[in-house]
């Protein structure tokens with residue numbers, strides 16, 4: 001762990017085995033922080049914010065350091081990508097792509113660092129000035145999930161740093177390796193002592209302490225909805241600013257006039273990429289009735305050909321699930337679907353290839369005959385499972401798409417641009433794609449409607465999350481007002 005500029009072990013001496021989900025090999029022993037370690041890290045971040053140089057450092061200089069971090073991530077891209085694939089099981093090609101995305105995020109915020117000039121207002125009385133400035137929020141707690149360990153971390157680290165905050169990051173306890181490496185890079189880049197702190201350990205101990213602690217001013221969390229609710233409750237103890245990036249159950253509407261090839265190909269990308277362990281996975285395929293049979297037939301044929309395997313094998317297209325616990329959750333999820341009346345068109349079990357026996361693999365699965373009242377259509381399974389529903393009118397398609405407690409993202413495939421625009425206008429989601437799925441980039445805000453979260457990451461708004469707004473008013477001709485005579 002990295003606390004107050006030093007690399008330290010947990011005081012308790014406890015460790016946790018980090019497991020490769022492809023073969024269950026122990027790839028590292030991570031130190032397992034406890035509440036006392038977290039308290040020490042929070043004290044360091046508090047001291048660095050209240051008394052250290054970082055919040056007063058010119059924004060241009062903070063931007064230069066964040067730019068250097070980006071340079072180091074590119075320099076060490078191959079090592080970082082390998083750590084990410086070892087930890088998560090995702091393919092190396094995907095991890096390399098993640099590292100480029102992460103670099104782009106650091107560069108984007110580095111360049112934005114000194115662009116936020118104050119806003120001048122024209123006050124409603126003479127002889128006065130008025131301006132609005134943005135200042136750092138203070139000490140930020142940042143909690144990240146296991147599916148995109150470093151990508152989700154970058155969305156929090158880069159804006160927090162350029163805005164002049166200090167922070168404590170708690171990565172998922174099962175995928176800490178790439179975060180450890182990036183803290184080494186931040187140290188090398190010259191981030192001052194105490195500004196960035198890394199505490200490893202479980203959510204119920206160190207995560208809960210970070211969310212509830214009185215010296216933390218903001219908590220930014222990416223993860224599941226139930227954890228998000230707990231964090232929101234804990235954060236209320238001192239009215240922390242909160243940003244929550246939670247789950248999704250994302251619809252993908254395919255109209256009969258869509259380009260068939262593209263729609264089938266993208267329906268697969270939407271849900272089988274990273275074995276469906278993506279918050280914005282297009283898990284609910286909503287297909288116009290007239291093309292349902294043809295589309296399902298094509299989908300099933302292609303799904304059968306997806307090559308499962310080791311993320312380090314360049315021919316692998318889909319890796320394992322993250323853990324035995326998660327594999328069991330996905331199995332139970334599909335069983336629920338079966339009991340509810342869904343038909344397993346393909347998949348629905350573990351692969352029988354003996355080479356995949358030790359990994360947490362589950363076959364890519366298509367469930368047909370689904371209706372919106374089924375749990376399998378409403379709950380986030382977070383695995384390689386797609387449900388198929390049908391519609392016969394534009395209104396019905398939108399109604400089905402919106403029938404969810406979630407509102408993270410959604411897609412529409414059609415060649416009729418008017419129809420596409422009418423649909424996306426009515427879709428209650430933070431990101432909607434037309435003839436595309438799962439595309440994100442640093443300039444575009446990301447976040448959820450409804451129970452998919454609060455606040456936005458990325459874009460200018462993702463930087464604003466890490467600032468407080470201050471209004472400064474000056475009377476240029478002070479004198480008594482004689483209100484009280």
Ligand SMILES: NC(=O)c1ccc[n+]([C@@H]2O[C@H](COP(=O)([O-])OP(=O)(O)OC[C@H]3O[C@@H](n4cnc5c(N)ncnc54)[C@H](O)[C@@H]3O)[C@@H](O)[C@H]2O)c1
Nearest residue numbers: 144145146171172203207208223224227245246247248279
């Ligand atoms: N909206 C997004 O951008 C986005 C991105 C990635 C993942 N996700 C969501 O993340 C979920 C999968 O990730 P996960 O299984 O790691 O989520 P999770 O909620 O189980 O854990 C996320 C993090 O929270 C910590 N945590 C657990 N209990 C805690 C507590 N009581 N207090 C504080 N911290 C606690 C965990 O240790 C981990 O670091 C999915 O629901 C997925 O949709 C959302």
Ligand SMILES: C[N+](C)(C)CC=O
Nearest residue numbers: 147148277278279280
């Ligand atoms: C936000 N995203 C799509 C990068 C990862 C979600 O799990």
